Amino acid sequence: MKRIFTKLSVLTFLCFFFINAASAQDITIHGVVSDGADKTTLPGVSVLVKGTKIGTLTDASGKYAVSAPANATLVFSYIGYDPIEVQVNNRTTINIELASNSQELEQVVVVGYGTQKKKDLTGSVAQVKGEDIARQPVLSATQAIQGKVAGVQIVSSGAPNSLPTVRVRGTGTMLAGANPLYVVDGVINEDIRNINSNDILTMDILKDASATAIYGMRAANGVILITTKKGKAGDMQIEYNATAGFKEAAKLVNMAGANQYAGYLNEANLYYGTGDVLITPTMLQNGANTDWYDAILKRGFQQNHNLSISGGSDKGTYLFSAGYLSDAGIIKTNDFNRLTLRSNNEYNITNWLKFTSMTSFSRSDVRNVNLDAFNIAYRAAPYVASKVDGKYGNTSLSNNISNPLLNLEKENNRELGNRIQSNFALDLKPISWLSFRSSFGIDGDFGKVTTYNYRYLNTGPNNVFLTEGGNQVRPNSALALEDKTTTRWVWDNTVTANKTFGEHSFNLLVGTTAEGFKFRSFKGSRTDVPESPDQWYLGAGSPTNQTNDNTGDKATRNSYISRFNYSYANRYLLTATFRADGTSRFPSQNRWGYFPSVGLGWNVVNESFMANQRIFSALKLRASYGKVGNDLIPTSTYLPLATINKPYFFDGKEYLGISFDNLPDKNIKWETTTEYDLGLDFGFLENKLTGEFNYYNKKTENALVAIRIPAILGDTDSQYTTNAASFSNKGVELALNWASSVGKDWSYSINGNVSYNQNKITGLNGGQALFDANVGGTFVTKSDNNQPIGSFFLLQADGVFQNAAEIAASAQKDAKPGDLRYRDISGDGVINDEDRAFSGSYQPKLTFGLNGNVTYKAFDLNIGTYGTSGGKVYNGKKAERENSKDNLETNVAKNRWTPNNPSNKIPRANLDKLPASTYFLEKGDFFRINNLTLGYSLPKEMMSKYKIQKLRVFVTAQNLATITGYSGFTPEIISDKTLNAGVESKIYPTTRTFAFGVNVGF
Missing domain, CATH: 2.60.40.1120 (Carboxypeptidase-like, regulatory domain)
Structure with missing residues (x-):
């Protein structure tokens, strides 16, 4: 022992x-x-x-x-x-x-209620990184992705706080909402102007029905998923990002000066009118030669400051951020300010239970302007002064047009907004392959609009004009107030099972989602309210002239969702989705819609016969089918609404009664879009070159449209909404990305995309065409079978008459040399509405973008471009020249037809309004350098010396240059409707921004 x-x-x-x-x-x-x-x-x-x-x-x-x-x-x-x-x-x-392995096919993208690697996708999904979005000095994140995603068209305005128009794979509806669905951290949105771009981690765009079907009734126009940043485990990180610069109009229209204006009008009246001189030398004696655009515009200062603090441990992470944006706009009296706050926190309660809270608050304050000012500035006489010594030029004495500067300065329209969004989620993972998630999101938007119109007179001691007379007068001040509240809640509950057996991998998601929406508005107005803002209350005005209105809306939705993903040996992929949606926006018998989808994928590069090849580093084929819906219509569309206390007269006496002013269709149902998609994802040279190709075919049926009631049934202006149309969008998309480096100091990447889309109406119930876009009393668009939605329908201008012989041989016997010539399409010898023809639409056939990044040591250069081709724009402001003394463009004044200048493009001097024709229709093609940024990062040695993690300074330009043949402000026209898009009239010019910025991290 x-x-x-x-x-x-x-x-x-x-x-x-x-x-x-x-x-x-x-x-x-x-x-x-x-x-x-x-x-x-x-x-x-x-x-x-x-x-x-x-x-x-x-x-x-x-x-x-x-x-x-x-x-x-x-x-x-x-x-x-x-x-x-x-x-x-x-x-x-x-x-x-x-070395980053986040090549195009390896990146993790966000899909509905989950994430996937892009190489495992069977649907069409694109992702834009948050740093690419924050790099640009724009208000809304959607503006920053213009030109970066194939198949996505984004149209933005220069107006502060404007909502960009977004179209994913063409126009997806005729009457219901056409913009995509936004989902921010699980909260459903229709407007993301409250989101600070610096808070965004990724933006994922779901384009085809296979990818969007998980959102069912809300997904007909595509889905944009926004994921905001979270903290990371480790020491506290502090980041500060800022830009400051100025904005200016990117392009204006040159208008005739005083002498050109006088010469044109006098020529028109002397030779083709009464024979009198309209603009006498006396009228020009004051020496004014006003550029009205210069009078109402300014160079606006813009600044954006963002601060974030983040960190955490294995017990949880946190992120707090604050942002302030100020944009003065480019039109006098216009300005915008926005404050944003965000708190994103995760708490690991146990190793199987996690709680997440994500809350944001935004407060906005904007002074809006009436866009009529641009149209009025286009028409106002140049020999009238804008403002001298505090008094305004009296333009109404000249051509019955109000002074646009006075209009701006004598109206104060201010809108305040407070918006709070929150999403709270519990994630439970009792076993490794099973997880439960319950999330509750809320969105509250509280707005207040105050519009005050100042009193001013044309005569007497309070005269604000340089000369008395005319008709521009406001004898009484007026105050209008509106309080509006919009609330929305979304409750999602999902279960996800994820298992792998050998080479078989399964992922199953099932769940329910419910949503509630409520809107309330109260409006009131009074006259004779004092000028002091401290007294802008309805009670301070006169009760003898007042209005009151109280309206609201309410809707609910309930849905059941499921998705099954299967992968065999990382070669064969299957995604199947089914969603059942119920909505209160349709009558009870049509309340539920069912939206299935299926997607197949084949990772060819993982096959054994591809093992020894060195050409492809990635190669995947995709095919998908899916059906989605659209319920974005007013909840009252199918209900007969009563108007109470409506006066009527009988036997010489006035009575109050009830009337039903709308004619509802009590059987309206879902718009449904069925889409087929074929795709190819590929990578070469170890994924240095990656790309994708897509073909899609979208068919929308039972589209909601407003049908005019035949005059035989009563009021010719009446109409009702019903399911009466179908149309299609077919197209192809190509995106390519190249990323590489040269030695140790140089690296670069280039990515480009191009998309082709064909929109066509395939069926109108009863063949009743839909007219829209009223310009000067004429509808200039017509939506009809076999044509794109909102097609222009116009007389066909065919040059200018040069002599009497040409007139005698034409259908315009009363014309004069120098008049526009129109084609007699009907052949009846008369020019009328029978000679109008389809002339294209605003929808472009091609959209494209080219973007690049280059780094050399501490320097970086980024460029982004965007363009469209194949669309048309109707120059509405030019066509609306209604008064014989309206101003005109310099090009028209200089190059008009005269006997000595036999132009075949621009007609003679004319005092009359010309009919709606292709003379006012122009190509909307353009190519723009969207963004150019040059940056410099402080070397690591210097940063470590000052205990700085990063320090980068940069200069940037937004909308630096645009190449276009369009003669107006911009070929990009904001429109929330699809039937009247592409008419330039009351629009805010596109702006160009130059700014300096800094990124600092500690």
Whole structure:
């Protein structure tokens, strides 16, 4: 026994000796881990001693320290980067640069109620990174992705706080909402102007029905998923990002000066009118030569400041951010300010239970302007002064047009908005392959609009005009107030099972979602309210002239969702989705809609017969089918609404009664869109070159349209909404991306995309065409079978008459040399509505973008471009020249037809309004340098000296240059309707921005 004990003692001593000897050979290795491309440090990188469980994470500055044997191997790994193994070899300092593996096909994208690797997708999904969005000095995140995603057309205005128009794969409806659905951290939205671009981590665009069907009734126009940033485990990080610069009109229209204006009008009246001189030398004696656009526009200052604080531990993470944006606009009296606050927090209560809260608040304050000012500035006489010594030029004496500067300065329209959004979620994972998620989102939007119209007179002691007379007068001040509240809640409950058996991988998601929406508005107005803003209350005005209105809306939705993903050997992919939707916006018998989809994928590159090839690094074929719906119509569409206390007269006396003014269709039902999609994803040269090709065919049936009631049934202006149309969008998309480096100092990437879309109406119930876009009393668009939605329907201008012989041989016997000539399409010898013809539409056939990034050491250069081709724009402001003394464009004044200048494009001097024709229709093609940014990052050595994680300064230009043949303000026309899009009339000009910025991290 003693001998055994002695042997055990010796063995124990030897074990301790060798353990201590091994421990004595351990060394501490320090270092910094950074991105191999942009050299920024990476927090949260896993550093593991290979073959052991010993390891650590890099801190907020990318630094690490770990103890390991001198001959050990360290493994560095981080999501989105290729892992790397490094032998220690007795070194105590090892700095590592990780190479990104986030190539186009490897990136993780957000899909409905989950995420997937793009290489595993069977649907068409595109992603834009948050840093690419925040780089541009724009208000809304959607403006920043213009030209970056194939198949997505974005039209933005220069007006502060304007809502961009977004079309995904063409126009998806004729009457219901045409913009895509936005989902911000699980909260459904229709407007994301409250979201700070610097808070966005990713924006994922779901384009085809296979990808969007999980959102069912809301997905007919595509879905844009926005994921905001969260904190990371590690030390506290502080980031400050700011830009400051100015905005100006990118393009204006040159209008005739005083002498050109007088010469044109006098020529028109002397030779083709009464023979009198309209603009006498006396009228020009004051020497005014007003550029009315210069009078109402300004160069606006813009600034944007954003501060974020983030961090956390294994128990939870946090992120707090604050942003302030100020945009003065480019038109006098216009300005906009927005404050945003965000708090995103995650709490790991246990290893199987997590609670997430994400809350944002925004407060906006905008002074709006009446866009009539641009139209009036176009028409106002140039020989009238805008404003001198506090008094305004009396334009109504000249041509019955009001002074646009006075209109702006004598109206104060201010809108205040407070919006809060929150999403609270519980994630439970009782076992490794099963998870439960319950999330509740709320969205509250509280707005107040105050419109005050100042009193001003044309005569007497309060005369604000340089000369008395005229008809521009407002004898009484007026105040209008509106309080509006919009609330929405969304409650999602899902269960996800994820299992792998050998080469088989399954993912099943089932759940329910419910949504409630409520809107309330109260409006009131009074006259004779005092001018002091402190007294802008309805009670301070006269009760003898007042209005009151109280309206509202309410809707609910309930849905059941399911999705099944299957993968075999990472080669064969299947995604099947089914959603059942119920909505209160339709009558009970048509309340439920059912939206299935299926997608198939084949990762060809993973087949055995591709093992030895060196051409493709990625190759996947996709095919999908899906059906989605649209219920974005007023909830009262199918209900007969009563108007109470409506006066009527009988037997000479006035009575109050009830009337039903609308004629509803009590059987309206879902708009449904069925889509087929074929896709090819590919990568070459180890994914340096990646891309995708898509073909799609979308068919919308039972589209809701407003049908005019035949006059035989009563009021000729009456109409009712019903399911009476069908149309299609067919197209192809191509996107290519190239990323590479040259040596250690140079790296670059280029990505481009092009999309072709053909929109066509395939069926109108009863063949009743839909007219819209009233310009000067004439509807200029007609939507009919086999034509695009909102097609222009116009007389066909065919040059200018040069002599009497041409007139005699035409259908315009009363014309004069210099008049426009129109084609007699009907052949009846008369020019009338029978000679109008389809002339294209605003919808472009091609949209395209080309973007690039270049880095050289500490410098970076980014460029983004965008363009469209094949669309038309109707120059409505030019066509609306209604008064014989309206001003005209310089080009018309200089190049008009005269006997000595026999132009065949611009007619003679004319005082009459010309009929709606292709003379006012122009090509809407353009190519724009959307963004150009040059930046410089402080070297690491200097940053570490001042304990700064990053410091970058940059200069940027937005909408730097546009190449277009269009003669108006801009070929991009904002419109929330599809039947009258593409008419330039009362629009805010596109703006150009120059700014300086800084990015700082601690």
